[in-house]
């Protein structure tokens with residue numbers, strides 16, 4: 478399979494073209510993490526999957542990362558618990574930020590909601606301060622909405 482990124486106008490179109498509901502979730506999330514990790518100035522991009530109030534490391538691009546994050550902890554757990562996108566311009570100024578990679582300077586976490594519950598989060602880190610804004614949040618929220626359909630049920 479050859480995917481030409483230039484054929485697609487934006488990230489969410491590329492993600493829709495890459496995902497297939499007949500595939501296992503892990504296959505879909507693996508290819509989506511490859512797309513997100515290919516964005517400019519990104520050092521980590523991937524998923525944490527919710528189960529029993531804990532976020533477990535899912536498919537990602539980047540260096541090995543924390544495997545378990547309780548709801549309410551760090552940027553990921555904050556987004557999972559509040560069910561809202563969290564944008565952090567400077568990770569050193571976010572109380573409780575969980576440092577998985579020395580390079581990360583800014584971060585965005587977008588929850589994936591299914592039937593009103595957080596089933597996973599999209600987490601993206603950048604080595605550049607304030608890399609993420611409303612534009613990225615809008616695009617990733619659209620992607621999160623599309624990916625929600627791939628999750629069968631909430632485990633939380």
Ligand code: SME
Nearest residue numbers: 542551552553574575577
């Ligand atoms: N920084 C995140 C932890 C996950 S890594 O960035 C991959 C957090 O504070 O939740």
